[in-house]
Amino acid sequence: MVYLYNAYLHKLITCFLSHPLARDKVKESKEKAMSMLNTYRLVAPHDFGNGSLDSQQAMETDPFTFVSLLEFVSEIYQKEPELMSGNDVLWNFVNFAGEDHTNFQTFVAFLKMLSTLACSQEGAAMVYELLQGKAFRSIGWSTLFDCLTIYEEKFKQSFQTAGALLPEFQEGDARALDAYLNVLQKVLENGHPVERKNWFPDIEPLFKLLSYESVPPYLKGALRNAIATFVHISPDLKDAIWRYLEQYDLPVVIGTQVGKGAQPMAAKVYDMQYELNEIEARRERYPSTISFLNLLNALIAEEKDSSDRGRRFIGIFRFIYDHVFGPFPQRAYADPCEKWQLVVACLQHFHMMLSLYDIQDEDIDSVVDQSQFSAVSQTTSLQTQLPVLELLKDFMSGKTAFRNIMGILLLGVNSIINERTSKIHGQLLEKAVQLSLEIVLLVLEKDTLVSDYWRPLYQPLDVILSQDHNQIVALLEYVRYDFLPQIQRCSVKIMSILSYRLVGLVQLLLKSNAANSLVEDYAACLELRSEECQIVENSADDVGVLVMQLLIDNISRPAPNITHLLLKFDLDTPVERTILQPKFHYSCLKVILEILDKLMNPDINALLYEFGFQLLYELCLDPLTCGPTMDLLSNKKYQFFVKHLDSIGVAPLPKRNSNQQLRTSSLHQRAWLLKLLAVELHCGYTGNSNHREACQSILAHLFGWEIIKISSDRMVSDYFALQNSTEQAGTQTISKSKVLELLEIMQFRSPDASMKLPEIISNMKYDLVAEDILGDPKTSGKGGIYYYSERGDRMIDIAAFRDKLWKRFNSVYHQLSNFASDAELNDVRETIQQLLRWGWKYNKNLEEQAAQLHMLTGWSQIVEVSASKKISSLENQSEVLYQVLDACLTASASPDCSLRMAFILSQVALTCMAKLRDERFQCPGGLNSDSVSCLDIIIMKQFSNGACHSILFKLVMAILRNESSEALRRRQYALLLSYFQYCQHTLDPDIPITVLQFLLLDEQDSEDLDLQKIDRDQAELSCANFSILRKEAQSLLDLVGTLVFLLLGRNGFKVVNFDSRSLI
Structure with missing residues (x-):
């Protein structure tokens, strides 16, 4: 809707400016404004507000048509910059509006319009070319830099003349320069990253007025804000800015040089402490200090050399800590926005000091040594101080920074919510709260590294916070602040840390209501x-x-x-x-x-x-x-287990090439669900009726059995009975076995998660030794290139990997990095991008591989729990176990099955095979039953010979897989032994058949029991087993011979009727 209104306004203003009568009216209003508005006037040296507010208000009390038109055009295209594209009417109006200004009011209004038109990349290029060319006689970039140079020469000449006063700064010039610098800032912020490097080759004039007292503070603020936009353009410009600041800008209160150079600063009329406390504090406006801090923060943020761990910034830190942030609650502010801008700049500096630099062993020792002299009140030498240590000591002793930050946070989440929506400074206050919470979090992450060594002078931050429970409550209540997720995130992280450190946190919260x-x-x-x-x-x-x-x-x-x-x-x-x-x-x-x-x-x-x-x-x-x-x-109202087995368990797996992240998470979801079901099956039958019914329902859904309701409400599961008769009354049909469906979902080739880089390394022009970086043990842990994800996977930190690669390149090819051509540097960038893309892909593949194994682990747990405890109470368990065994062996023999997956599948298969073996030789009526006959024992249930041969064949294929291990082979051989035990004959070959027939004479039915047929079938099974081994795996015959000998003894060979020479 807002865009629609702006589009209508765009059409209206375009039609208006293109109409001949309207153009005449605009020309008339411009001429009227030029004749009626005042020309330049002087202001007193210290009569400078932020933007000369008084004069601005005076102008706004009589808004002339031309100035209002310029402001109206600015508002339209500031909100919708794309409407400027191809708008010739607009740019014709801009050319007309920029001509022949005779007063600074219209001139400033025109420059403000240009700054809004430069809010897009296309607009920034247009405005730059407009001021770079000859479109206007008196407006251009050269006018800006010439004016700065002229004033600097005047001030310098006056300064060198004994007894001379500094010339006054004309308000019109100050206002015009301020507007010029705003245009410059917008052009650089939104200009094309490559083109803008060449737009302003000489930026030294921007620094030359910073040290003079006659320059209005708001103009100094505009100068520094414009300078700050050059910091991110190129490293060379950043270094040049450091040098110019040391040469021209005001010194900080403590005389340690900032920046990378060691050149002494030139003599200054006054320093930043004087300007802050004597000039800006009296006016209750702080544009110069705010811009000074923002510029320094921008420069420090771009510093790559952390070898001195911030020691060269200690002077800046002490100025901010002692003179800006320390007394900020007691200062008076004409504009509350400036108060919070000042606070945010200070907090950003503290945040950088804590996040950029880590604690080292020598820091612990040095603090301990210094604490020994605390009794005589000896202060630490400035040269030995580190900002990160000074901040830690402040927080761990409850000093100035800690008190001020907690003072911000103790305003309370409700107050912050109210001020955000009702006050103009609300978003700045929100930013201050966010930075305060992040600083508290950073301190909590570092204080435990030194707390054991610094006691009793300094205590962990949680101990300091516990001295006032309101502080802890205030920190944790910011989870309620839903306007900014970063604030909620910090509050949750603080809760996580405090819940680990404070044993009585819950009691504290209960006591605090x-x-x-x-x-x-x-x-x-x-x-x-x-x-x-x-x-x-x-x-x-x-x-x-x-x-x-x-x-x-x-x-x-x-x-x-x-x-x-x-x-x-x-x-x-x-x-x-x-x-x-x-x-x-x-x-x-x-x-x-x-x-x-x-x-x-x-x-x-x-x-x-x-x-x-x-x-x-x-x-x-x-x-x-x-x-x-x-x-x-397990409550019937939720039906939690069965519902999610249907909705998530067997749902199609997302494709890897479309959404690998969702695919990985989907595998983990199923894994946790299966493990949850396994826990319920393991413990549920010992619980109440709800648990038993939940377990029966889980088994029915997992193994696809029919639920048959008996009159006594007893539930019997029988999937195979359902296949023969689906017309039974009171039955409910259930789909096929979900256990096998779940296994099918996991049967895909694992993505490559190896650390090999042959193709990338062979194409690299520069030897960045990526494999050395990845394999270096020092790169693991904190500060390294590896981190552990929330799932526990060891991942490559792409940002840290990129920094390590560039650092290695700069150290090995230092000369090339300084003088390389664009083509060579692009070559290096492309190589590093290839490595980063590989690292990103490696992370995704590693996550998916771990998720696949996780789901298989959950699947194995639920199958083994079911096979060990639950299936034995149900009918047709042998068929179910056979199906699972067959599926496991098929999957483990597949070329897509990884070694770790094969290990888990073999363990499940071993469990199923052992269960089948035990079931076959289990006494039908129990160990103490007198009703069991010899006939019952002889004709105990066994799968057909064809089914057994299929199992053996798949087992041999699994044993002969290409990739194997000692642990996997041990389980496969145990499975092979269990299989031969299952195939073992129940009749002792030493007992004559006539004797068995006599013993069974009274137990036979009308049909004769052919013992010779049973013996013949068993011999055929044994012969076929060894034939499969001889055909598919001759090398296993020796092992099988040993197994058979151990299992059956020397006479076993007579039973199987197998030539013993084939075992040799």
Whole structure:
């Protein structure tokens, strides 16, 4: 809607400016403005506000038509810059409006319009060319730089004359220069990155007025803001800016040089401390100091050399710490926006010092040595101070920076929300809160490295915070601030750290009456995240994932813990006695169950689903929370297990080439779901009727059996009976075995996650030794190129990898990096980009490979639990076990099966084979039954010879796979032994058949029992087994001979009727 209104205004102003009568009116209004507005006037040396506010207000009280028209055009195209493209009418008006200005009011209004027109890349190029050429007689870039040079010469000449006063700065010139510099800033900010490098070859005139007292502070602010835009253009310009600042700008209060040079500063009339406290503080306006800090922050942020760990910036740090940030609460401010701009600049500097530089061993020792002299109040030498250590000492002793930052945060989340929406400085205050929380978080990450060595002078930050519980509550309540996810993210991370360090955190929150609101705030935060419509690229920045991780990490901590609180466990009674009622209590548990129930936006919420299942699984494993959680999930109202087995378990897997990240998360979701089902099957039958029915339902859905309801409500599962008769009354048809469907989902070739780089290395013109960087043990851990993801996967940090590659290039090819041609540098950039693309692909493939193994592990758990405990109570278990065994051997013999997958599949197959073997030789009536006859034992159930041969053939193929290991072979040989045990004859060959017939005479039915046929079938099975081995794997015959000898003894060869010479 806003764009539509701006488009209408664009059409109106275009029609107006293109009409002849309108052009005459515009010309008339311009001439009137030129004749009526005042010409240049002088101002007193210190009569400078931010932009000469008084004179500006005087002009605005009589808004002339021409000035208003310029402002109107600015507003339209500032909001919709694309409307400028190909707009000849607009640029014709610009050419007309820029001619023949006789006063600074219209001139400044014209330059302001140019600055808004330069808010896009195309507009920036147009404005630059307009001021670079001959379009105007008195307006151009040369006019700007000439004016700066002329004033610098006047000031310099006056300064060199004894007793002479500095000339006054004309207000019109100051206002015009301010507007010029704003145009310059916009042109550089939005210009083409390559073209803008050549636009302003000499920027030295921008620095020459910074040291003179007669220059208005707001003009100094505009100069520094314009200079700051050059910092990011090229490294050479950044170094030049450092040199010019040391040469021309005001010194900081402590006389340590800034920048990289060691040249002494020239003599100055006054320093930054004087300008801050004597000039700006009296006017209650601080544009010069704000711009000074922003410029220095921009320069420091671009510094790549961290060898001195910020020691060269200690003078800047002390000025900011002692003179700007320290007394900021006591200063008076005419504009509250400037107050928070000043605070934000200080906080950005502190944030950089903490994030750019780490703690080292020598820091610990040096602080310990200095603490020994604290009794005599000896201060540390300035040259030995480090900003990061000074900040840590401040926070760990509750000094100035800590108090001021907590003063900002103690305003409270409700107050910040109110001021953000009702005050003009609201967004600046929001930025200050964000930086304050990030600084607190950085200190919490570093203080434990030194706290054990610095005690008792300095304490960990959590100890300092615990001195006032309101401070902890204030930090944690910022999770309620939903206007900016970064603030919520910081609050959740702080909660995670404090929940680990403070044992009594939950009691503290309960005592402060903040617990209930925090429960609702976290639930609202998670719910809002689940409704997002945009994917969060970096999962470490996903506040929903952080909340889930917080809940998972705290499960095993002493009760009552944060997980118990946020999931609404009953904290007034033992946790294990809680009756969870998420439908009646708004909490994270209610939100998580709703997220998993609706499964909306799978592309966006995939990680929430994944960690939601993991959370429930971990809750079911914990001794305190397992009972209440499993009771809730097995409740008939939720039908949690079966529903998600249908909705997620056997759903199609996303394609790798379309959305690999979703594919990986989908595999992890199924893994946690299967592990959760395995826990329920393992423990459920010992619980109440809800658990038993849930387990029976899980088995029915997993193995595809028919649920037959008997009059006594007893449920019997029989999938194969369903195939023969589907007309039985009271039955409900269920799809085929989901266990096999789940295995089919995992049967794909694992993506390549090797560390080999042969193709990339062979094409590299410069030897960047990427393999050495990746294999260097020093590159692991903190500060290295590897990090551990939220799932525990060891990943390559792409940003750190890129920095290491460039650092290696610059160190090995130092001369080339300084003098290389653009073609050579582009060659290096392309090579590094190839390596970074490989690293990104490696991370994705590694995640998918780990997810595949994770799902297979969950699948194996549920199959082994079912095979070991549950299937034995159901009919047709042999057929089910045979199907799973056959599928496992088929999958493990596949060329797409990795070694680790084959190991897991072999373990499942071994379990199934052992279960089949035990079932075959199990006494039909039990060990103590007197009703079992010899006939029952002789004719015990066994698969057909063809089924057995199929199993052996697939097992041999699995053993002969290309990739194997000692552990895998041990399990495969155990499986082979178990198979031969299954095929073992039940009749002792030493007992004559006539004796057996006599023993069975009374037990036979009307049909004769042909013992010779049984013996003949068993011999055929044994011969076929060894024929398969002889044909497919001659090398295994020796092993099989040994197995048969150990299993059957010397007489076993007579039974199998096999030539012993074939075993040699």
